[in-house]
Amino acid sequence: MxxxxxxxxxxxxxxxxxxxxxxxxxxxxxxxxxxxxxxxxxxxxxxxxxxxxxxxxxxxxxxxxxxxxxxxxxxxxxxxxxxxxxxxxxxxxxxxxxxxxxxxxxxxxxxxxxxxxxxxxxxxxxxxxFHDQCLLPPGEVLTGDAQMYKVFTPFRKAWLSQMSNLCPPPCAAPAVQKKAVVPQAILDFWQQHSQPPAHTEDDLWAADEDSGHEQLAEFLDRDVLYYQEQRDLPDLDATSRLSFYLALGLLSPRQCLYSAWQKNQCMLSGGETGIDTWISELIWREFYRHLIVAWPELCKHRAFRPETEDVPWRDSDSDFARWCAGETGYPIVDAAMKQLLDQGWMHNRLRMISAMFLTKHLLIDWRRGEAFFNQHLVDADFAANNGGWQWSASTGADGAPYFRIFNPTTQSEKFDPQGNFLVRYLPSLMKLPAKSRHNPAPEQRNGCGYPQPMVEHKAARERALDAFRQTSERKAG
Ligand SMILES: Cc1cc2nc3c(=O)[nH]c(=O)nc-3n(C[C@H](O)[C@H](O)[C@H](O)COP(=O)(O)OP(=O)(O)OC[C@H]3O[C@@H](n4cnc5c(N)ncnc54)[C@H](O)[C@@H]3O)c2cc1C
Structure with a gap:
């Protein structure tokens, strides 16, 4: 058998x-x-x-x-x-x-x-x-009332407490099977019907297990120790870039967590700040998986907070197209979108900035942005993408409060102070002094052939606040 x-x-x-x-x-x-x-x-x-x-x-x-x-x-x-x-x-x-x-x-x-x-x-x-995508299966991390958590921090606390600071070791690859044990009829069928798909080499992403292991080892050897301070700086490439390997299952979260746990003197929290913080990111991944099981409506493109279904999203194809192409006139958003189109990957801080820009400054439905990311990310993962978009649009579990709207220019000044990341993807801004790159003056933009901002930050922010305020007032009324 x-x-x-x-x-x-x-x-x-x-x-x-x-x-x-x-x-x-x-x-x-x-x-x-x-x-x-x-x-x-x-x-x-x-x-x-x-x-x-x-x-x-x-x-x-x-x-x-x-x-x-x-x-x-x-x-x-x-x-x-x-x-x-x-x-x-x-x-x-x-x-x-x-x-x-x-x-x-x-x-x-x-x-x-x-x-x-x-x-x-x-x-x-x-x-x-078998459960291989979560260390604790969905439905096993619950509040005192046996409900799924709606907020990350208590979920994380409960998750850590259930893990008791221990991490089970990954299982090894199985032993080599003896040749000739497989019945000949199966072997023949397998040989005749197998169709290895044609594919091309990707110049950036090596889609095999060994490459994932190498990248994990390299990250844990060095960058993880600086993760807490550097993870928000897109210019440094200081995050693990393991999301691609996790999304295809070339690496398991347990392999990542176990290696981090070992490096952290056998602790999941309470050890090195950088490692603790990185482990928390893996718990975010798990949180979003637990959420889609507890709220299957999320898989049907519904907002986690039902009242936000009434936000009067703008239906502007031309504005959406400018955002997709990285031509909004906000350098940090445009560089982010160009990174996505070029690498099939975007830094987490930039995912938040660009998602918030689409949903707040342009007031365009988060579902359009979610679909665009899904189409272009090599790490596209339904639960994490949906969670990230609903967080940014303030429609989700533990989402950013609707009145917290990132100012793209100040985000850029804070997280890419020299504009080094900006010029990597917008080389025409290179000739400007660093501090002008975040929001060039109109004549500087003309000189660089860079577009004027498609919306004015303050006015766009007010428009979004009004739209969300009206929605929550309707709910209260
Ligand atoms: C709008 C938006 C969309 C996103 N879409 C995706 C997506 O499709 N696929 C995806 O894997 N991640 C997504 N994320 C989460 C996060 O941006 C990426 O996981 C991270 O940038 C991947 O880079 P890294 O591997 O270097 O992460 P690291 O910083 O090294 O983190 C380690 C791992 O933790 C997990 N992780 C980190 N941050 C998060 C997070 N906020 N939510 C869930 N898991 C996290 C990832 O598996 C990641 O590989 C999204 C975030 C936002 C704001």
Whole structure:
């Protein structure tokens, strides 16, 4: 009786609970399957760069599994529905005794998995599900009233308390499987039907497990110690840039947390400030995952705070297009958007500034910005992206209060004082003195060919405050 492992957003062989469980002993052969559901990825709004990287990561996984003598079937199937049908055929045709997979928390994915589990139950096939994206599974960090936290800080406190300052070690890659244990019929089918997807090398992101481990080790060796002071300075590249590896499951959060915990003298908090702060960021990631499970409406594009559904968002395609292209006339916003378009990644401080600019200064619906980020980020991750956008738009759990609206110019002066980051993406501002780069005078802009600001900060701020104030008054009335 052969065991099947279904890979999804967990494209790694180390610390993969589903794979480790399938290879728990040598009693039964193990084979694996993964889909390349391009149509579904596009329907979920992923962009071409990320889709290409997903494909590259799947091919890298095939190599890693092959070194363990575990055949991977890279199966056709454009959509979740196709995938389910295909899996059911495989399970029946080859009489698999069990299927193992790691849980995805988004609503469509959970519905798909539920269908499969019920189907398996009716046929006495064991479906084993594992949590690999969160150290504490959603639903296990609750208030005294057994509710999910709506605010991060008490969630973090409860999370840390439940972890008792300990971190479980990641599990190793499974032992190499003996050759020739897999039934010939399965091997033949796997060989005939596997379709490794064509992809191109990305000049910035290496979509394989080893690169993720190298980057983690490098970050923990040095930058993490300065993380608290430097993480908000986009010019320094002082954050880990591991979000890409986490989003594709090339690295697990447990691998990150365990390495940080070891470096922090076996503490999750109360150790080095830089490491404690970095660990908190990983807890934010977990918080947003717990939220989408507790409030599945978030997966249907609903605001966490229902009253904010009435904010009179402006429907301006031309303003939206200027924001997307990085032509707002606010250098910090424009440089941020150009970083996104160039690298497929944006610094966290800049994500907040540019998201707040779209939703407050331009009063454009956060859902449009969320979709644009999702399309261009290589680390696009539904829970973190939705959480970040709703935080910035003041529509979310523990969002910024609506009256706290970042002034892009002062943010720029504070976090990029010399304008070094600005000129990396807006080289025409190089000829200006550092202090003028944040908000050049009209004639300086003309001299550099840089646009005039598309809105005036004070007026735009007042417009946003009015819109939100009216919405909250309506709720109160
Ligand atoms: C509007 C907006 C959209 C965002 N969209 C995404 C997204 O699609 N995918 C994504 O992974 N992150 C998203 N974030 C969170 C954060 O900006 C990125 O995780 C971070 O910038 C990635 O860089 P890093 O790996 O160097 O992070 P580091 O600073 O090194 O942090 C380590 C890890 O912690 C996690 N993390 C850090 N900050 C956050 C946060 N605020 N929320 C959730 N997790 C966090 C990430 O997994 C990150 O890799 C978004 C934030 C905002 C404000």
């Amino acid at each position: 052969t065991r099947l492992v279904w890979f999804r957003n967990d494209l790694r062989v180390h610390d993969n609970p589903a794979l480790a469980f399938a290879r728990r002993d040598n009693e039964a052969p193990v084979v694996a399957v993964v889909f390349v559901p391009e149509q579904q990825w596009r329907q979920h709004g992923l962009g071409e760069r990320r889709i290409n990287l997903n494909k590259a990561a799947i091919c890298a996984l095939q190599d890693s599994l092959s070194a363990l003598n575990i055949p991977l079937l890279i199966a056709p199937g454009e959509s979740f529905r196709d995938n389910l049908g295909y899996l059911q055929e495989l399970l029946t045709q080859f009489e698999f005794s069990e299927i193992n997979f790691n849980i995805e928390y988004e609503l469509n994915e959970r519905q798909r998995d539920r269908q499969l589990v019920i189907w398996c139950r009716d046929r006495h096939i064991t479906a084993n599900r």
